[in-house]
Amino acid sequence: xxxxxxxxxxxxxxxxxxxxxxxxxxxxxxxxxxxxxxxxxxxxxxxxxxxxxxxxxxxxxxxxxxxxxxxxxxxxxxxxxxxxxxxxxxxxxxxxxxxxxxxxxxxxxxxxxxxxxxxxxxxxxxxxxxxxxxxxxxxxxxxxxxxxxxxxxxxxxxxxxxxxxxxxxxxxxxxxxxxxxxxxxxxxxxxxxxxxxxxxxxxxxxxxxxxxxxxxxxxxxxxxxxxxxxxxxxxxxxxxxxxxxxxxxxxxxxxxxxxxxxxxxxxxxxxxxxxxxxxxxxxxxxxxxxxxxxxxxxxxxxxxxxxxxxxxxxxxxxxxxxxxxxxxxxxxxxxxxxxxxxxxxxxxxxxxxxxxxxxxxxxxxxxxxxxxxxxxxxxxxxxxxxxxxxxxxxxxxxxxxxxxxxxxxxxxxxxxxxxxxxxxxxxxxxxxxxxxxxxxxxxxxxxxxxxxxxxxxxxxxxxxxxxxxxxxxxxxxxxxxxxxxxxxxxxxxxxxxxxxxxxxxxxxxxxxxxxxxxxxxxxxxxxxxxxxxxxxxxxxxxxxxxxxxx
Amino acid sequence: xxxxxxxxxxxxxxxxxxxxxxxxxxxxxxxxxxxxxxxxxxxxxxxxxxxxxxxxxxxxxxxxxxxxxxxxxxxxxxxxxxxxxxxxxxxxxxxxxxxxxxxxxxxxxxxxxxxxxxxxxxxxxxxxxxxxxxxxxxxxxxxxxxxxxxxxxxxxxxxxxxxxxxxxxxxxxxxxxxxxxxxxxxxxxxxxxxxxxxxxxxxxxxxxxxxxxxxx
Numbered sequence: 217x218x219x220x221x222x223x224x225x226x227x228x229x230x231x232x233x234x235x236x237x238x239x240x241x242x243x244x245x246x247x248x249x250x251x252x253x254x255x256x257x258x259x260x261x262x263x264x265x266x267x268x269x270x271x272x273x274x275x276x277x278x279x280x281x282x283x284x285x286x287x288x289x290x291x292x293x294x295x296x297x298x299x300x301x302x303x304x305x306x307x308x309x310x311x312x313x314x315x316x317x318x319x320x321x322x323x324x325x326x327x328x329x330x331x332x333x334x335x336x337x338x339x340x341x342x343x344x345x346x347x348x349x350x351x352x353x354x355x356x357x358x359x360x361x362x363x364x365x366x367x368x369x370x371x372x373x374x375x376x377x378x379x380x381x382x383x384x385x386x387x388x389x390x391x392x393x394x395x396x397x398x399x400x401x402x403x404x405x406x407x408x409x410x411x412x413x414x415x416x417x418x419x420x421x422x423x424x425x426x427x428x429x430x431x432x433x434x435x436x437x438x439x440x441x442x443x444x445x446x447x448x449x450x451x452x453x454x455x456x457x458x459x460x461x462x463x464x465x466x467x468x469x470x471x472x473x474x475x476x477x478x479x480x481x482x483x484x485x486x487x488x489x490x491x492x493x494x495x496x497x498x499x500x501x502x503x504x505x506x507x508x509x510x511x512x513x514x515x516x517x518x519x520x521x522x523x524x525x526x527x528x529x530x531x532x533x534x535x536x537x538x539x540x541x542x543x544x545x546x547x548x549x550x551x552x553x554x555x556x557x558x559x560x561x562x563x564x565x566x567x568x569x570x571x572x573x574x575x576x577x578x579x580x581x582x583x584x585x586x587x588x589x590x591x592x593x594x595x596x597x598x599x600x601x602x603x604x605x606x607x608x609x610x611x612x613x614x615x616x617x618x619x620x621x622x623x624x625x626x627x628x629x630x631x632x633x634x635x636x637x638x639x640x641x642x643x644x645x646x647x648x649x650x651x652x653x654x655x656x657x658x659x660x661x662x663x664x665x666x667x668x669x670x671x672x673x674x675x676x677x678x679x680x681x682x683x684x685x686x687x688x689x690x691x692x693x694x695x696x697x698x699x700x701x702x703x704x705x706x707x708x709x710x711x712x713x714x715x716x717x718x719x720x721x722x723x724x725x726x727x728x729x730x731x732x733x734x735x736x737x738x739x740x741x742x743x744x745x746x747x748x749x750x751x752x753x754x755x756x757x758x759x760x761x762x763x764x765x766x
Numbered sequence: 767x768x769x770x771x772x773x774x775x776x777x778x779x780x781x782x783x784x785x786x787x788x789x790x791x792x793x794x795x796x797x798x799x800x801x802x803x804x805x806x807x808x809x810x811x812x813x814x815x816x817x818x819x820x821x822x823x824x825x826x827x828x829x830x831x832x833x834x835x836x837x838x839x840x841x842x843x844x845x846x847x848x849x850x851x852x853x854x855x856x857x858x859x860x861x862x863x864x865x866x867x868x869x870x871x872x873x874x875x876x877x878x879x880x881x882x883x884x885x886x887x888x889x890x891x892x893x894x895x896x897x898x899x900x901x902x903x904x905x906x907x908x909x910x911x912x913x914x915x916x917x918x919x920x921x922x923x924x925x926x927x928x929x930x931x932x933x934x935x936x937x938x939x940x941x942x943x944x945x946x947x948x949x950x951x952x953x954x955x956x957x958x959x960x961x962x963x964x965x966x967x968x969x970x971x972x973x974x975x976x977x978x979x980x981x982x
Contacts, residue, residue, distance in 0.1 A: 295942065365939075366939050370939070373900065373939070376898075377941065461916070464917075466900055500815065501809075501815045502816070503818075506825060531913050533913060536847075548833075550836055551836070554829075555825070558828040561796065564800065564804065565803055566807060566812070569804050569807050570808070570809045571808070583800075586793055587793065593789065596839070597846075599777060599844075599845075602850060602911050603778050603906070605902075606937040606939075670782070672906025672907070674935050678944070681933070755817065758814060
C-alpha cells in the first residue's frame with residue numbers, strides 16, 4: 217500500500233476479512249461462521265477434497281480395466297472402489313456442488329438479500345455434510361472394508377455382504393438431511409427475502425433453477441432416508457422388508473430407491489442448466505431468449521422428473537402397463553430439456569460473443585449434455601433398453617449427463633464466479649488450454665463406453681472378454697488426458713485466487729446483482745440494494761452505445 | 767458390430783439406429799449452429815448485439831417437432847417390446863437358475879446342464895430364478911435381458927436362426943465374481959440337438975422328452 221502512485225479504488229473490508237463471530241481469524245472464524253458466503257467456501261473446500269479423492273478412485277478403476285484379468289488391484293478392491301467413487305461423486309460432489317457452494321454464496325446476493333433466511337440452519341447443513349462425509353471416509357477405514365454394493369445398495373446383496381454397508385448407509389442418510397435443510401432454506405429465502413422490487417420474473421434463471429431443485433430436495437430426499445433406514449433395520453434386526461430370504465421384496469427396494477434417485481438426477485442437472493442460463497447471456501451480451509420458457513421448463517422437469525423412476529427397472533419384470541407408462545413419460549420429460557437447449561442457442565444468435573473460459577465450458581456442457589439426452593432417448597425406448605440396461609452404455613450415458621453436464625457446469629461456475637468470490641483473477645490463457653484438454657479427455661474417456669456397451673459389455677465388471685479391450689484402452693487413455701486437464705485447471709484456479717491480479721468488480725459484464733457489489737463482497741453484501749427494475753439480462757446499454765457512436 | 771442372431775436382433779438394432787440417426791442429425795445441427803454463432807457473432811465481428819427476446823412460433827415449433835419425433839421413438843420401442851412379451855405356446859421350456867456366480871439350466875425332463883443347448887429356429891422360453899441375490903440373464907447377441915430374483919419368477923423368450931455359440935452374461939451386479947459369471951448358449955441343428963439331448967439324458971438316466979412329466 218506504500219506505492220500510492222496509482223490511485224487504487226478504496227475497498228471496504230470483505231467477508232474474507234470480517235468475521236461474524238468472536239474469533240477474528242483462523243479456522244474457528246470459518247467453521248462457526250453463519251455468513252452464507254463463508255459457508256459457501258466451506259462447502260467449496262470440502263467438496264473439492266472429496267472430488268479429488270473420487271477422481272483418484274475413478275483413475276484406479278480405469279487403470280485396472282486397461283487389460284482383462286487382474287492389472288493392479290483385486291476384484292474385491294475394484295468393487296469397493298466403484299462403490300465409493302459413486303457414493304462420493306453423487307452425494308458429496310454433484311448434489312452439493314452447485315446449490316451448496318454457488319447457491320449459498322450467490323443466491324442471497326442475486327435476489328438482493330443480506331443472507332439466507334436461516335443462517336444457523338445453513339451452517340448446520342454444512343456440519344451434516346461434513347459428518348456424512350466422515351462416515352463415508354470411516355466406512356473405508358474400518359475393519360471389514362468399505363461397502364462393495366455399488367452406490368445403489370441393491371438388496372438382497374447389500375443385506376448379505378460382510379463389508380461396512382451400515383456406515384455408508386449412515387453417510388447417505390445424514391447427507392440427505394443436509395440436502396433437505398439446504399432446500400428448505402433456499403425455498404424460504406426465495407419466497408421471503410427477495411428485494412421488494414424483484415418480482416418472480418425478474419429473478420435470475422440460476423435462482424429459478426435453484427428453486428425447482430430445492431423443491432425436489434425437500435420432497436424426494438425423505439424417501440431415500442426412510443429407505444436406507446429400512447435397509448439398516450433389515451441388516452441389524454433381520455426384519456424382512458426387502459430381502460426375500462426373510463419374506464421381503466427386492467423390487468420394492470428398487471422402486472423406493474429410484475423414487476428418490478431419479479429426481480436426484482434433476483437435483484444435479486437443474487442448477488447446471490441455471491448456470492448455463494446465466495453465462496450464455498452475459499458472454500453474448502444480450503437478453504436471454506425465452507426467459508419464461510426456460511424458467512417454466514425447470515419446473516416442468518422437476519414435476520415430470522418425479523414420475524419416471526421405474527425407467528431404471530425395465531428389465532425387472534414389471535407389468536406391461538407400467539413399462540408403457542414409464543417409457544411414455546420418459547419421452548415427454550425430454551421435451552423441457554430440448555426447449556432449454558434451443559433457447560440457449562437462440563440466445564447466442566446476433567449476440568456479441570466473447571468466448572472466455574466460462575463460456576467455453578458451457579459450450580462443452582451443451583454438446584455433452586445433448587449427447588447425454590440423446591442416449592437417454594435410446595435408453596427410454598423399451599426394446600432398446602432391454603438390451604442396453606446395465607451395460608457400459610448406461611455408464612457412459614449418465615456420465616455424459618452428470619459429469620459432461622453438471623460437472624462441466626460446476627467448472628463453468630468456478631471460472632465465472634471464483635474471481636468475484638476471492639477478488640483475484642486466474643490466467644485466462646491457461647484456463648482455455650485446460651478447457652480444451654479436459655473436453656478432449658472427457659470425450660475420449662466416455663465415448664468408447666457407448667460402443668462397447670452396445671456390443672454387450674456389462675457394467676461393474678472387474679474382468680472382461682478380450683474383444684472389448686481396444687475400447688477399454690481408448691477409454692483409459694482418455695482418463696489420463698482428462699486428469700492432466702483437471703490438474704492444469706485446478707492449479708491455474710488455485711494460483712489465480714491466491715496470487716493472481718486483482719479482479720475488477722465486473723470482469724465479464726454481467727447484469728445480475730452479484731456483479732454490482734464489491735469484489736470480494738462485503739459482509740451482508742449490500743449497503744443499499746441497487747435498482748432491480750431492469751431485470752437480470754438487460755444489455756440494452758450496449759445497443760444504446762451504438763446510436764451515440766453513429 | 768450388428769450380428770443378427772435372434773428374432774429380436776433386427777428390430778432392436780433398427781430402433782437403435784433410427785434414434786441414433788435422428789440424434790446425430792440434431793446433435794451435429796446444434797453443434798455446428800453453436801460454433802457458427804460463436805464465430806459469426808464474436809465480439810470482434812459483431813461488437814453490437816441485437817436483442818431478440820422471444821418468438822412464440824419458434825417455441826411452438828421446437829416443442830412440437832421433438833414431441834412428434836420422441837413419440838415415434840417411444841412407439842417403435844414399445845412395438846419391439848411387445849414382441850418380447852408375446853411368448854409362443856409351443857416354446858421349449860427351460861428353467862434357468864442363477865447363483866453366485868454361475869448359471870444352471872434345467873430341461874423339461876429334469877436334465878441339468880451348465881451350458882445351454884437349443885435347436886435352431888425353435889422358440890425357447892426361459893424361466894428365471896435366483897438362489898441367492900439378484901442377477902440378470904443377458905445374451906448380448908440376442909438383445910435380450912431380464913433380471914433374475916430369488917423372490918419372483920421372471921421369464922423371457924427367444925428364437926435363434928443362426929447356428930453358433932453365444933455368450934450369456936450376468937448383467938446385475940452380484941458381488942465378487944460378477945464379471946466371471948459367464949455361460950454360453952449353443953444353437954444347434956435340430957438333428958444334432960436331438961442326438962445330444964438323447965445321449966446326455968441317457969447318461970443321466972432320464973427320458974429324452976421335451977414335455978415335462980405329468981407329475982410335475
